[in-house]
Amino acid sequence: MRCVVIAGAVWSALWLAGCPYSVVAEGFDARPPGRDAAVADAAAADGAAIDRAGADRQQPDQLPVECDQDNDTYQSVACGGGDCDDNDSSVHPGAAERCSFVDENCDQQNNEGLDCTFVACGSSVLYRIDPFRQTVTQSTQVTLPDSHGLLDIDIDTNGQLMAVTANGLYAVSSSGQMSLVANVTTPTNTNGMAIDSHGAIFITNKDGVNSGAYTVDRATGSLTLIGDLTPYVSSGDCVQTKDDSLYMTAPNPADMSKDLLVYVDSHTAATHSIGATGFGEVYGLSASFGFLFGVTDFGDVIEIDRSTGAGRLLFHSSGLRFWGAANGD
Numbered sequence: 001m002r003c004v005v006i007a008g009a010v011w012s013a014l015w016l017a018g019c020p021y022s023v024v025a026e027g028f029d030a031r032p033p034g035r036d037a038a039v040a041d042a043a044a045a046d047g048a049a050i051d052r053a054g055a056d057r058q059q060p061d062q063l064p065v066e067c068d069q070d071n072d073t074y075q076s077v078a079c080g081g082g083d084c085d086d087n088d089s090s091v092h093p094g095a096a097e098r099c100s101f102v103d104e105n106c107d108q109q110n111n112e113g114l115d116c117t118f119v120a121c122g123s124s125v126l127y128r129i130d131p132f133r134q135t136v137t138q139s140t141q142v143t144l145p146d147s148h149g150l151l152d153i154d155i156d157t158n159g160q161l162m163a164v165t166a167n168g169l170y171a172v173s174s175s176g177q178m179s180l181v182a183n184v185t186t187p188t189n190t191n192g193m194a195i196d197s198h199g200a201i202f203i204t205n206k207d208g209v210n211s212g213a214y215t216v217d218r219a220t221g222s223l224t225l226i227g228d229l230t231p232y233v234s235s236g237d238c239v240q241t242k243d244d245s246l247y248m249t250a251p252n253p254a255d256m257s258k259d260l261l262v263y264v265d266s267h268t269a270a271t272h273s274i275g276a277t278g279f280g281e282v283y284g285l286s287a288s289f290g291f292l293f294g295v296t297d298f299g300d301v302i303e304i305d306r307s308t309g310a311g312r313l314l315f316h317s318s319g320l321r322f323w324g325a326a327n328g329d
């Protein structure tokens with residue numbers, strides 16, 4: 001194929017299929033960062049020029065493959081464009097920033113303008129954890145109604161933070177005030193609570209070698225046993241992911257110092273292990289922003305791979321003990 005260069009057409013030369021990028025790179029100035037509408041306009045203008053010249057006209061979307069590997073129409077930084085990840089079509093200048101480990105819009109800031117926190121708790125304190133910036137951004141002392149501490153927390157379908165204690169289900173305000181929703185005599189050593197997308201409330205407990213999953217009637221506080229969690233026992237939390245799959249952490253029978261991620265059938269309490277997290281005493285789980293996070297009694301904040309169970313340490317908050325966590329979005 002013939003390579004055609006039109007005077008004054010700089011980047012449009014990139015669209016001439018068959019012309020190796022090196023021709024362009026050597027023969028022209030680097031393309032300014034950011035693609036984009038300007039390129040599309042230039043393409044149209046240059047295409048018209050090519051037509052007038054009677055040269056081979058190429059489709060304007062034929063960017064050199066090596067400069068747009070992800071085919072999102074934004075050229076890579078290496079090619080002088082603004083696409084800071086040319087292997088991910090959701091990342092480019094102008095993309096929607098979202099809570100993640102990635103700078104989607106390539107402005108060299110991550111999660112700018114977004115609240116990417118979830119709430120974790122200790123016995124009587126709430127924390128806001130940003131797993132991406134690796135910070136504990138706030139702590140709020142909770143006014144406990146009696147001598148019973150928080151066993152776990154979660155967000156209900158109205159966005160209300162809920163907490164369970166040994167004798168009740170409570171709504172918790174942002175300032176840490178607790179309002180009784182229902183008297184609940186929770187099973188011995190209840191340590192997990194999760195609320196699904198329909199508002200159903202699940203709790204898990206660990207009583208010696210026995211461990212069960214229950215639902216709680218929000219109106220009456222009555223408990224219904226779903227079933228026991230054998231052969232596992234709840235380590236410290238259960239979580240409902242966005243697709244209403246129930247998981248919990250459970251000490252690994254082969255190494256009780258470390259927890260497994262365990263799937264729990266929310267209708268039967270049947271369990272199966274997903275895999276080892278590699279972390280111990282994972283007492284809080286949070287399905288937030290498309291990720292599964294865990295927090296531990298040692299102050300660790302981890303990301304857990306939902307498909308393998310494997311955990312990776314994000315950061316460690318020295319001196320803090322996390323006993324529960326809520327979903328964050």
Ligand SMILES: [Ca+2]
Binds near residue numbers: 067069075086
């Ligand atoms: Ca690209």
Ligand SMILES: [Ca+2]
Binds near residue numbers: 097098099103
């Ligand atoms: Ca982001």
Ligand SMILES: [Ca+2]
Binds near residue numbers: 105108110112
């Ligand atoms: Ca950004």
